[in-house]
Amino acid sequence: MSGGWGVGTGGSGRDAADRSSGSDRDAHVPTSHAPAFYFLDLPGYGYARASRGRRTGFRRLVARTLDREGLVGAVWLLDLRHDPSVDDRTMQDALAAAGTRVLAALTKSDKLPRGQRLRRADAVRELLGLDADQAIVTSARTGEGVAELREAISELVREEGT
Numbered sequence: 001m002s003g004g005w006g007v008g009t010g011g012s013g014r015d016a017a018d019r020s021s022g023s024d025r026d027a028h029v030p031t032s033h034a035p036a037f038y039f040l041d042l043p044g045y046g047y048a049r050a051s052r053g054r055r056t057g058f059r060r061l062v063a064r065t066l067d068r069e070g071l072v073g074a075v076w077l078l079d080l081r082h083d084p085s086v087d088d089r090t091m092q093d094a095l096a097a098a099g100t101r102v103l104a105a106l107t108k109s110d111k112l113p114r115g116q117r118l119r120r121a122d123a124v125r126e127l128l129g130l131d132a133d134q135a136i137v138t139s140a141r142t143g144e145g146v147a148e149l150r151e152a153i154s155e156l157v158r159e160e161g162t
């Protein structure tokens with residue numbers, strides 16, 4: 001597939017809460033309680049064509065990433081136009097094995113006529129066994145679904161912090 005995938009982590013959420021309670025007490029400074037988080041952008045896989053060494057390296061990178069303390073979930077970028085590839089299935093297995101929460105961003109919606117987008121989304125979602133609210137049709141070109149994706153990520157991060 002042509003999409004990479006990113007993983008959000010929320011390791012510093014508690015630190016932010018600790019800091020703000022201190023400043024609240026000492027100086028009555030209004031503080032933001034927004035949890036801090038960041039994204040890791042993993043390289044695209046396509047490793048069916050890569051050397052054995054690179055495949056092993058990539059598998060380790062994924063395993064280590066999914067094992068990170070404070071990992072909130074994975075944003076999995078999948079091209080809306082294509083059914084999941086063998087590599088996608090391998091990634092699905094890794095995500096399932098690690099018990100990672102997944103948001104699927106079904107990308108490049110601008111490349112499909114409007115009428116086909118939801119149909120394709122349902123097909124991909126069903127092939128991957130994802131719930132309706134786990135898959136979001138997006139386009140970096142038109143911005144379709146980007147606000148919704150942002151909100152879904154915020155929700156994941158918020159849930160992790162409670």
Ligand SMILES: Nc1nc2c(ncn2[C@@H]2O[C@H](COP(=O)(O)OP(=O)(O)OP(=O)(O)O)[C@@H](O)[C@H]2O)c(=O)[nH]1
Nearest residue numbers: 002003004043044045107108109110138139140141
């Ligand atoms: N039309 C369209 N093109 C897109 C969209 N998203 C990404 N692209 C294009 O697809 C190509 C690849 O995008 P990248 O974001 O580099 O993909 P990637 O999977 O991160 O690539 P690697 O990190 O190299 O594996 C670029 O030419 C982007 O401009 C989209 O929503 N619509």
Ligand SMILES: [Mg+2]
Nearest residue numbers: 004042043044
């Ligand atoms: Mg990339």
